[in-house]
Amino acid sequence: MAALHGRVLHQLIEEMHLVNWDLDIETRYRERFEHEEFSGDESDTPVFWKNDRDASIGELVGEATEMLANYREKGWNRDANVILSEATFMLKVGRNVFSGTVDQIRQEGDRLQLLDFKSSKFPPNQQFLDLDYQLGLYALACWRGVFKMPDGTMRMLEIPPEKLDIMYYQLRDHIPYKRNGNGYTAGDERGDPRRFTSRSRKQLVTLKRDLAAIASNINRGVFPRNPGMINCPVCAFADICLSDAQGKGLTSRQVHSIESLTITGEAA
Numbered sequence: 001m002a003a004l005h006g007r008v009l010h011q012l013i014e015e016m017h018l019v020n021w022d023l024d025i026e027t028r029y030r031e032r033f034e035h036e037e038f039s040g041d042e043s044d045t046p047v048f049w050k051n052d053r054d055a056s057i058g059e060l061v062g063e064a065t066e067m068l069a070n071y072r073e074k075g076w077n078r079d080a081n082v083i084l085s086e087a088t089f090m091l092k093v094g095r096n097v098f099s100g101t102v103d104q105i106r107q108e109g110d111r112l113q114l115l116d117f118k119s120s121k122f123p124p125n126q127q128f129l130d131l132d133y134q135l136g137l138y139a140l141a142c143w144r145g146v147f148k149m150p151d152g153t154m155r156m157l158e159i160p161p162e163k164l165d166i167m168y169y170q171l172r173d174h175i176p177y178k179r180n181g182n183g184y185t186a187g188d189e190r191g192d193p194r195r196f197t198s199r200s201r202k203q204l205v206t207l208k209r210d211l212a213a214i215a216s217n218i219n220r221g222v223f224p225r226n227p228g229m230i231n232c233p234v235c236a237f238a239d240i241c242l243s244d245a246q247g248k249g250l251t252s253r254q255v256h257s258i259e260s261l262t263i264t265g266e267a268a
């Protein structure tokens with residue numbers, strides 16, 4: 001349900017910027033949601049509804065309307081010069097090719113902004129933003145990868161990291177408080193949804209080396225456990241992971257793979 005919601009929000013933001021800034025949010029949300037649910041790329045994936053389907057969609061429509069109406073009101077969105085939207089990219093790192101989609105790239109003067117829209121309930125802290133692999137990979141793609149242009153051609157953007165600002169856009173911050181509280185009143189938005197980070201050249205070179213090492217492990221079938229207080233409680237594989245931890249460990253071949261990466265510095 002959350003995945004469908006996120007996808008439809010992205011589509012409506014793109015539609016507002018490229019087609020109709022004043023679109024009817026509720027009508028378009030319902031149309032696009034239905035399309036994604038029944039005919040979209042992942043329409044064969046079962047949807048887990050929190051309540052019954054109609055009530056859940058009603059809640060999502062309410063949220064989307066508040067988020068996008070307030071998104072649309074902000075001058076920094078209305079006046080944005082969006083040069084790419086939902087742009088797919090490919091990036092070669094060592095022997096592996098990474099691909100993905102960047103939500104938006106905007107131009108502001110002589111600087112570029114890369115935006116990542118999120119509708120999650122849990123906003124990240126600054127340390128996470130500064131370290132996150134996904135945002136780093138996007139910055140690397142803007143510098144060294146190729147992007148699909150609106151005319152269908154693939155082109156390098158060659159945006160050097162020092163010219164790129166990365167914006168994590170917490171859409172839920174546009175949802176107004178329903179009640180008065182400490183320091184806010186009912187109707188106030190939750191805060192400024194824009195959180196910024198950046199990457200230096202040095203960080204991107206290190207990221208490239210890390211990605212090559214991680215990809216090399218994946219290609220060899222090595223997936224060491226990485227327990228953490230944030231990831232484990234929400235991990236869908238926790239049961240499998242726990243039962244593996246009680247019986248099977250890494251095979252000696254997998255251990256050897258990790259050791260050879262560390263000792264020979266193959267990843268670099």
Ligand code: SF4
Pocket residue numbers: 225226227228231232235236237238239241242
């Ligand atoms: S439970 Fe999930 S997140 Fe935690 S170590 Fe296992 S696979 Fe990783």
